[in-house]
Amino acid sequence: MLACVLTVTSMVGVQLGPWWPALAQAHGNLQIFGWAGLFVVGVSLYFLPRLRGAPLVAIWPVRWIVGALVVALCVRALAQPWLAVADQPVVRIALVGSAILECVALCGVVLLLGLTFRRGPALEKRPAFGHTLPLIACSFVCLGLCGVINLVNLWQMMGGMVSATGDRLFVTLGLFGFLLPMTLGMSARSLPMYAGLDAFPPRRLVSLSFAYISGLLVFCAGILMNWQEVEGAGMVLIGGILISFVFLFLRTMRARGKLPHKVARLAPEPATLAQAYRTRVSQERNTYGPFVVLVASAYLWALVSGIFLLINGVSDLLGFAAPLAEDAIRHSLTIGFVSLLLCGLAPRMLPGFSGGTIRSARLVSATLWLGNLAALLRVGSLLLSPWLTIGQLNLSQLAFGCSGILGLALALCLAINLWPALRPASALG
Known part of the structure; x- marks a missing residue:
């Protein structure tokens, strides 16, 4: 709101x-x-x-x-x-x-x-x-x-x-310290379970986790010391790790619809089990909508955010002014990555927690389009503002305003869809 x-x-x-x-x-x-x-x-x-x-x-x-x-x-x-x-x-x-x-x-x-x-x-x-x-x-x-x-x-x-420093430190710890690690960790564990994917490689997950934490510490130290080069080094580390997480996820996504390799090796009748698995995936698509596509689009926004962080981080390391607006990076993460990831995971996870059902798989499709369009307009209006003014018409302000309306529609759509799962009939009775 x-x-x-x-x-x-x-x-x-x-x-x-x-x-x-x-x-x-x-x-x-x-x-x-x-x-x-x-x-x-x-x-x-x-x-x-x-x-x-x-x-x-x-x-x-x-x-x-x-x-x-x-x-x-x-x-x-x-x-x-x-x-x-x-x-x-x-x-x-x-x-x-x-x-x-x-x-x-x-x-x-x-x-x-x-x-x-x-x-x-x-x-x-x-x-x-x-x-x-x-x-x-x-x-x-x-x-x-x-x-x-x-x-x-x-x-x-x-x-x-x-104060500017206090607010930046607070937002950085909240976004890069709290939300991103938890969403990355939860998706690494829950996506293979709920989407029928191969598990994330555990050793690589641990090594990426410690590298991410190191980047976060350097980033926060740069903010506290007001040291541009140190802050840039932290941004480069975090951006690189985000990109690595995305490629790791996309690699597991390629097997979507196929029986996980470990399960196939242990199955006494792999062909029969594979057919049952494909049937289950099809049923989940009909029940929960394109929740995996929503999650995939969220990770693509994480990829965009990682590239933005690398660009600004390298600029800071070289002593140049950051070419991209900091708000564009934040919104590509909050609206693009985190919000879309939550909109993808929630319709699949919450019914399992409560025993209820979502209202409609079509509303999951609606959140896919609303969320991505809201993120595109918000980030695009911040990045392309100098080139979106035609005479008295400021297209960047128009796009910025429409992104807020679409974001509110996204939140309402998600709430309407999840309400039956949050209030299952057994609980109401």
């Missing part, structure tokens, strides 16, 4: 006062920890304990954690632009209160999963968990750090705006 407000007001030429950049900062927080973060946290609380082989240490805090996070995000979305317009003590108190609530909620998730992971069997007995542990650990350490950094940022806020 905030993205739609920001893009449409920019498109129609509304006078953008100090509330607009303040709302843009609040939108970044809401997008990372609301739209994507709540989904990732929710799935993690269900999926990761099973991957670890241990039940969640306590269920009762989950409702309070989610409620606290939702309240904190909503309060910030209202209070930050209000504070930018009218610096009132009560608004400042509300904003700091939202930061405290968000910090408690995010750290609560980390504590809950950390205690759960300690209770499981030895890692040697849970190799699937061990192979993804570096990415999972990175994700939730950064989640806790984001809660603390957000609290410091809002405590020190001046004029309704967080």
Whole structure:
């Protein structure tokens, strides 16, 4: 909703006062920890304990954690632009209160999963968990750090705006530290299971994970030190690892519709099993729509993001100004990669969690087109802005505004499609 407000007001030429950049900062927080973060946290609380082989240490805090996070995000979305317009003590108190609530909620998730992971069997007995542990650990350490950094940022806020360095560090840890490692780790484990693909090579997954974490540390160090070359080195590392993940995924995708090699070798009657497998894949397409195509398109956006990171990273290393807008990289990841990946995984995973069904496979097709078009218009409007002005007509603003409308339509389409799965008939009865 905030993205739609920001893009449409920019498109129609509304006078953008100090509330607009303040709302843009609040939108970044809401997008990372609301739209994507709540989904990732929710799935993690269900999926990761099973991957670890241990039940969640306590269920009762989950409702309070989610409620606290939702309240904190909503309060910030209202209070930050209000504070930018009218610096009132009560608004400042509300904003700091939202930061405290968000910090408690995010750290609560980390504590809950950390205690759960300690209770499981030895890692040697849970190799699937061990192979993804570096990415999972990175994700939730950064989640806790984001809660603390957000609290410091809002405590020190001046004029309704967080400092540029504080905001960049917060967004970098939220996007590159929390969301990307978790989505990469979850897709590496869940896609072979739900899409009938060969498993990701475990050794390569672990080595890519540690290389990614190294790039993240260098990237954050460059931001903190305001050192362009160090920041560029981190971007090059992260971009290269993202591209490697994409090629690894695409290699496994080529076998979609064929019996996985390991299963075929062990099967007593491979031909019969292969036919049954193809039948199951066809049934899944009819039931869940093109969810694998959605995931594939998400990884193609990750490839684009990796190339963007390499271009800007190399420019920083050479001491030149970055040729690509930083917002274009962020949106290619948030709208392109993360959102499309979630839209692809959710219709396939959530019915299995709840025992319900999605409303329609056609709505999955709709999210495929809406999501990719929204990402294309958003990123394209940011990259091609200098060449999209014809006389008095600014096509980049038009594309920017339409991307927000399409993004809102994407969210509504996904919510409508998932509602029966979230509220199965057995639960309602």
